[in-house]
Amino acid sequence: MLAGCLLDLDLPQTDKRLLTIAETDGCLLDGISAATGCQVGRRTLRIEDYGKVAATFVHIHQEQAVRIWPSRACRELAQHYAGGAPSQWEAQLIGYQRLPAELLLCWSPVSLVTPLAALIGQAGSRARCARCHEEILNQREVVQPDAVLCRACAGQAYYTRLTADDPRPPEPEVAACPELVALWEGFGLASRSGQD
Numbered sequence: 001m002l003a004g005c006l007l008d009l010d011l012p013q014t015d016k017r018l019l020t021i022a023e024t025d026g027c028l029l030d031g032i033s034a035a036t037g038c039q040v041g042r043r044t045l046r047i048e049d050y051g052k053v054a055a056t057f058v059h060i061h062q063e064q065a066v067r068i069w070p071s072r073a074c075r076e077l078a079q080h081y082a083g084g085a086p087s088q089w090e091a092q093l094i095g096y097q098r099l100p101a102e103l104l105l106c107w108s109p110v111s112l113v114t115p116l117a118a119l120i121g122q123a124g125s126r127a128r129c130a131r132c133h134e135e136i137l138n139q140r141e142v143v144q145p146d147a148v149l150c151r152a153c154a155g156q157a158y159y160t161r162l163t164a165d166d167p168r169p170p171e172p173e174v175a176a177c178p179e180l181v182a183l184w185e186g187f188g189l190a191s192r193s194g195q196d
């Protein structure tokens with residue numbers, strides 16, 4: 001909500017003018033999602049996992065960004081503002097609702113290291129990796145001088161394959177797979193056979 005004030009945006013948004021980059025996963029994301037309307041499924045919420053309760057809010061049209069994080073004293077201040085709450089948990093629950101934003105939170109304008117256009121990518125863009133043959137969405141392919149690769153095949157994988165199928169052979173075309181053709185015909189989709 002503070003980000004909405006700082007960036008002059010009505011929140012929760014019903015469009016895609018705000019992009020939020022959260023710095024941890026967990027319940028913080030649910031709160032951010034409810035307050036801002038940013039959602040992973042709408043490509044307006046993403047995670048850079050630094051293990052921090054912090055987030056950067058980006059006005060996509062104006063390319064302004066502000067990073068917001070909790071003040072160091074917010075837990076103690078919450079106790080004070082909660083007025084005799086029976087537990088620390090309830091003190092934080094109540095106190096955080098009553099604390100003025102300037103005591104609860106800190107904020108600073110920031111500039112994104114990765115250009116916004118590259119961060120978002122081109123929705124609807126599709127490529128195919130020359131090595132694993134899997135489809136790559138939203139311009140996340142790595143264009144090398146001799147091939148277009150997915151990030152995993154370009155050496156940026158977060159996993160290691162446990163099978164010796166690298167590089168994998170291309171999967172057969174749908175039209176060459178009798179089981180799939182029969183299945184599609186059953187759904188009245190035979191005319192799509194062979195299409196990607």
Ligand SMILES: [Zn+2]
Binds near residue numbers: 130131134153
């Ligand atoms: Zn690949």
